[in-house]
Amino acid sequence: MTEETKAATHFGEDVFGEEAISTYLSKDTAKKLQATISEGKPLDPSIAGEVAHGIRHWAMDRRATHYTHWFLPMTGASAEKHDSFLELKDGEPIMQFSGKNLIVGEPDASSFPSGGIRSTFEARGYTAWDPTSPAFIKRHSNGATLCIPTAFCAYTGESLDKKTPLLRSMQALDKSLKRLMRLFGWGEAHTGCTLGAEQEYFLVDKEYWKKRPDLVLTGRTLFGAPSAKGQQLEDHYFGTIPERVLSFMNDVERELWKLGIPAKTRHNEVAPAQFELAPQFEELNLASDHNMLVMDVLRTVADRHGFKCLLHEKPYAGVNGSGKHNNWSVAYGGRNLLDPGTNPQENALFLTMLCAVIEAVDKHADLLRASVAGAGNDHRLGANEAPPAVISIYIGDQLVGVLDRLESGNVAKSDDGGAMKIGVDTMPVIPKDATDRNRTSPFAFTGNKFEFRAPGSSVCCSGPMAVLNTIVAEAVDRIAGELEAADVAGKAKPGEHTVAFHDALQRILASSLKAHKRVVFNGNGYEPEWPKEAARRGLPNAPDTPSALAALANPSNAELFERYGVMTRRELESRHEILLEEYAKKVRIEGVCARDIAREMIFPAAKAEYLESVDAFAKAEKLGIGSGTAALRESVEELGAGLDGLKAALREIEAALAGDDDTATLVAMRKLREAADSLETRVAAERWPLPKYRDMLFLY
Ligand code: ADP
Ligand code: MG
Numbered sequence: 001m002t003e004e005t006k007a008a009t010h011f012g013e014d015v016f017g018e019e020a021i022s023t024y025l026s027k028d029t030a031k032k033l034q035a036t037i038s039e040g041k042p043l044d045p046s047i048a049g050e051v052a053h054g055i056r057h058w059a060m061d062r063r064a065t066h067y068t069h070w071f072l073p074m075t076g077a078s079a080e081k082h083d084s085f086l087e088l089k090d091g092e093p094i095m096q097f098s099g100k101n102l103i104v105g106e107p108d109a110s111s112f113p114s115g116g117i118r119s120t121f122e123a124r125g126y127t128a129w130d131p132t133s134p135a136f137i138k139r140h141s142n143g144a145t146l147c148i149p150t151a152f153c154a155y156t157g158e159s160l161d162k163k164t165p166l167l168r169s170m171q172a173l174d175k176s177l178k179r180l181m182r183l184f185g186w187g188e189a190h191t192g193c194t195l196g197a198e199q200e201y202f203l204v205d206k207e208y209w210k211k212r213p214d215l216v217l218t219g220r221t222l223f224g225a226p227s228a229k230g231q232q233l234e235d236h237y238f239g240t241i242p243e244r245v246l247s248f249m250n251d252v253e254r255e256l257w258k259l260g261i262p263a264k265t266r267h268n269e270v271a272p273a274q275f276e277l278a279p280q281f282e283e284l285n286l287a288s289d290h291n292m293l294v295m296d297v298l299r300t301v302a303d304r305h306g307f308k309c310l311l312h313e314k315p316y317a318g319v320n321g322s323g324k325h326n327n328w329s330v331a332y333g334g335r336n337l338l339d340p341g342t343n344p345q346e347n348a349l350f351l352t353m354l355c356a357v358i359e360a361v362d363k364h365a366d367l368l369r370a371s372v373a374g375a376g377n378d379h380r381l382g383a384n385e386a387p388p389a390v391i392s393i394y395i396g397d398q399l400v401g402v403l404d405r406l407e408s409g410n411v412a413k414s415d416d417g418g419a420m421k422i423g424v425d426t427m428p429v430i431p432k433d434a435t436d437r438n439r440t441s442p443f444a445f446t447g448n449k450f451e452f453r454a455p456g457s458s459v460c461c462s463g464p465m466a467v468l469n470t471i472v473a474e475a476v477d478r479i480a481g482e483l484e485a486a487d488v489a490g491k492a493k494p495g496e497h498t499v500a501f502h503d504a505l506q507r508i509l510a511s512s513l514k515a516h517k518r519v520v521f522n523g524n525g526y527e528p529e530w531p532k533e534a535a536r537r538g539l540p541n542a543p544d545t546p547s548a549l550a551a552l553a554n555p556s557n558a559e560l561f562e563r564y565g566v567m568t569r570r571e572l573e574s575r576h577e578i579l580l581e582e583y584a585k586k587v588r589i590e591g592v593c594a595r596d597i598a599r600e601m602i603f604p605a606a607k608a609e610y611l612e613s614v615d616a617f618a619k620a621e622k623l624g625i626g627s628g629t630a631a632l633r634e635s636v637e638e639l640g641a642g643l644d645g646l647k648a649a650l651r652e653i654e655a656a657l658a659g660d661d662d663t664a665t666l667v668a669m670r671k672l673r674e675a676a677d678s679l680e681t682r683v684a685a686e687r688w689p690l691p692k693y694r695d696m697l698f699l700y
Pocket of ligand 1: 194195196197198265278279280281282325327328329330336448449451
């Protein structure tokens, strides 16, 4: 890093990366640690002591007095339990951090959801350092904490977190790709998955937030009449960023850069008060950890700026919700396999990967859908601005043309005028810039990567990415198996394949396409026609979380995860249980919160308004005033009807909550909201107890 860059960004200052390693460790130990990191191997115990010593000194130079194993339990949030370096030795206080403390932790975190994997008598959980994600410093106003990214598992070794399956899925994909790339005549190389996670979020003034128990307790507004102006004019999108927000963004980015997170893009999103932050893509596991930190930093910095950062998928009804676009790609030996390439050989590899992804997504659309399921995302998927709950792939018309030719065997000759290379005439040529934009697809090919857009803004990337890696590993593995069976690969030389190889590949990919191209959809995913068309194609459409999560109970899916060593049956079952429970709890919290707000805030406000109108009407009548009495009577009637409606809806939600029925609760919440929102427009603004959409949505 140049001095100029360092001064401007302080990039990586709070990360125990290359520079810190060479400064704080001996040459020999630094080398061993670097090898561990680049090969993704466990730490050599013989150097753990020195590494721990070095990390502690590095951390203390940054005012850290505590350390924590930082991990990703199944709650979906990151977790930390701090211990100080301080120890008493023979009555003397010393600062200490051992190799053992670095490598494993025993947070005894028995209150995290385990879905039956741990019974309380053996409740111990263990955290183990993941050296591929570097240690970092979390600063706060008067100190700092050393954070060590770790995997979290039970005494039995079963994973209790979101990181472990991701790491295992990367291994699975690596294994499959090695098999395929051997057939393509490549030497053994490193598989690198990459992720660029675009993060959408809302900001709201903290003063408003404090007055909205729904935002405080559930992260979204359960009530609120629409603002006259919302996003109709599309004047917020990419608009000038308000000064107050820009200053917040600057602070966020400075903190992220210090943490080695390459925050790159910032802009206003479509809904008023909605924004996006996108980092440059990184290695998948690191990028996934980094996204957790991005959410953390957004929340803490917002607080300092008098905002609250809303990461909920749908904080406001009637305007856009927030997603987290997962841009994913996979490289082998440094070459991006989703880059179409410039010559027919590269094209062939690209087409193989493209077909593998299409096959994977079609076969396991149910798992991808399950990986993005959650109470919050239910309000976003299928709503008017988000990809529908049907999983389909967008690849653009030009690539569809290429795939059609591939499938039919009717391949255009290379048209560059040059000599035809041997064998390439069975594979179609790919035009340059073969994609355009389609913002309505949940899974889009965007030039040299896939963009999975269905994940919600609050999700931990590891879940959807672990599923994607696993299903692609399976498809790649299957295609490689067929190629092996065709026995044509031995004749392929690097960079040049035989006619037989291309013939076999063309045949294999064509039959895969025939079976799976139904999942390709280039049209407008927001059109009401699409779900019907999708149904005709036999594509699954799970509209809500419980139906989406059912995929996790499917034995063939358990078998898939087991076969690729990503999750055992028990680990999958535990996740199913945890996620269902989380959903039910969230719906219940929302239901109770809505009931309380309606009873304690909205009903009393409407009653006061009603009484005032009744009084005014009675007075006017008594005094025999002619004008105004009709208007007052009308408003008494309207408010009275509104109160009756609210009371009826309250009775319904009370019954639903008593029955503990999620679907009934959701239906009752909708009705309660309708009744309350219509009252909101009839009660004096100064009397309305909740900040209004028109106030919260516009930031100055
Ligand atoms: P858009 O909003 O048009 O989708 P952005 O530029 O905001 O595009 O975001 C694209 C994201 O994709 C960025 O995070 C970028 O770094 C990432 N990206 C680009 N190439 C790759 C790749 N090969 N693998 C993974 N992510 C990538
Ligand atoms: Mg995008």
